[in-house]
Ligand SMILES: Nc1ncnc2c1ncn2[C@@H]1O[C@H](COP(=O)(O)OP(=O)(O)OP(=O)(O)O)[C@@H](O)[C@H]1O
């Protein structure tokens with residue numbers, strides 16, 4: 220079983236914070252130790268100098284005598300700090316000697332310092348060290364020998380300070396680890412929660428359940444995009460599913476009417492109910508023509524949609540093509556008394572002439588079919604920087620908002636009654652769309668129900684885009 224995102228994130232958080240904290244702790248420790256060592260050595264030097272200066276003061280020049288009790292006080296005080304004094308006068312007579320004063324204490328002290336240094340460093344190369352200084356006192360002067368554990372030593376208090384510092388660093392590591400586990404768990408929960416919902420939804424989709432959307436809004440941009448796309452996927456698959464079911468029903472419906480008519484007519488003729496006269500045979504022929512048109516439409520659509528359309532590209536005059544397409548509808552336009560307004564600037568584009576003509580036929584035919592007598596159709600060809608823009612606008616019946624997203628689907632017809640007068644099978648726009656798509660262009664529609672529609676085709680002007 221692979222680890223969950225949640226566990227992975229929590230462990231990563233923990234590791235990152237532990238590693239960074241350990242690095243910080245190690246460096247802090249090294250730097251602190253070094254600084255502390257320097258501080259201890261400086262302190263020792265200063266104390267030695269202070270001892271020499273004080274001893275100078277303890278010699279009375281006027282009487283030529285040493286103030287022995289002050290020297291003893293000083294000796295006892297610095298002994299507590301780890302310094303073993305031995306003061307002699309100019310004739311080498313001992314004035315005060317810490318070893319004589321308390322030999323046992325001195326030995327214990329040196330022993331304890333050796334232990335402290337070993338405790339701190341494991342192996343420490345140190346031992347009893349002595350430095351001698353001359354004291355300016357009268358004519359003969361004197362000498363002080365300061366003994367200590369060298370080259371430097373940590374007192375119990377120093378060790379306590381260092382240990383407390385280490386313990387604090389350790390505590391901080393623990394607290395950081397705890398906080399990072401907490402943050403890791405919290406963050407990963409916030410991340411994995413929505414992802415789990417997306418997984419659940421994807422499973423539902425794979426089982427064919429397209430209903431229901433993920434409504435919780437996550438606060439991570441990528442996760443929002445993920446939930447949005449799974450919602451969109453569910454929606455478009457749902458729509459495809461409906462269209463697919465509808466398509467099958469529509470094909471059956473489209474084929475049934477002519478087949479039923481044909482079958483009825485033929486049976487009537489076979490049974491002798493009808494005479495097989497020219498009129499009836501013509502009616503049968505019309506039905507077969509209708510069937511053939513549907514099959515041919517389906518065939519050409521399949522060709523446009525499935526294989527990569529082989530386009531015979533040439534530099535064509537779009538306005539001329541549009542005028543030519545319009546001309547073939549002259550009779551119908553006159554019959555319906557439709558007013559045609561054109562605004563056709565000369566625009567060239569690289570396109571397959573026959574296929575683009577097919578697009579114009581389909582769009583103009585629709586405009587005429589869905590515009591009542593006395594209506595108006597405006598055709599225009601213009602350009603915006605990269606595209607030639609073709610607009611076919613009518614004042615016809617318009618398309619409802621509900622139908623608008625579907626009209627480019629195969630067999631989709633907004634007028635669900637499917638009256639025979641308006642004819643078509645609902646394939647014209649699907650064909651137009653696939654041809655335009657093969658030209659890497661686009662087609663869009665604007666429509667207001669009851670007022671009219673406008674179909675706009677964008678074709679690349681530049682061959683390089685094709
Ligand atoms: N100019 C328009 N005005 C109003 N509705 C339109 C217009 N053009 C298309 N439609 C709607 O879109 C549907 C699909 O159009 P399409 O051209 O694909 O099919 P059709 O015209 O019904 O049949 P076919 O083109 O296959 O003979 C039409 O049935 C109609 O409801």
Ligand SMILES: [Mg+2]
Nearest residue numbers: 585643647648
């Ligand atoms: Mg049509």
